Amino acid sequence: GQNIDQPTEMTATEGAIVQINCTYQTSGFNGLFWYQQHAGEAPTFLSYNVLDGLEEKGRFSSFLSRSKGYSYLLLKELQMKDSASYLCAVLSDYKLSFGAGTTVTVRA
């Protein structure tokens, strides 16, 4: 089976940094994705890690450790528009298995 855990909620101040952790236990692994989802909208792709290490893309970075079954998404220089749900998802055989999502609230 698939087990993907991430915190339910996080709150941070505008301009700060927030790190969202994700741990997983899955029967297969072809990579780990992070998606951002605003209420009522489509999940949108943020990052993809298949090898261990850090992938940086602007204000967002994602880290993967396959041996530990662990990833994190780092959001820097937080903006109000970053308030959203962040979904950790493991890809296996073309299927995505999702965590329940972390709701990030950015306060002024």
Place this chain on the structure above:
Amino acid sequence: EAGVTQFPSHSVIEKGQTVTLRCDPISGHDNLYWYRRVMGKEIKFLLHFVKESKQDESGMPNNRFLAERTGGTYSTLKVQPAELEDSGVYFCASSRGTSYEQFFGPGTRLTVL
């Protein structure tokens, strides 16, 4: 390039009725996926098409759900008859060829009363 579109955005039906959801993938994307999120739970995989063929339907909950992709373009997901536990948001996603990146539609919110 237009994104993945889904119709309707919302549907409210009574238990026992039939509902058909439609997904139009990004043009040229051979892979089409259906996922669903029921209240308070995570998004879960339903099935995967490659062109018009069902590649993996291991996530389909039962035989009240029927997905089709005639001609390998748009797809429909029919629920017949609908039950209360079918309520949730149904997402469609598509991807190109062997690419792993899946692009999601905005979802159809289904409410069964």
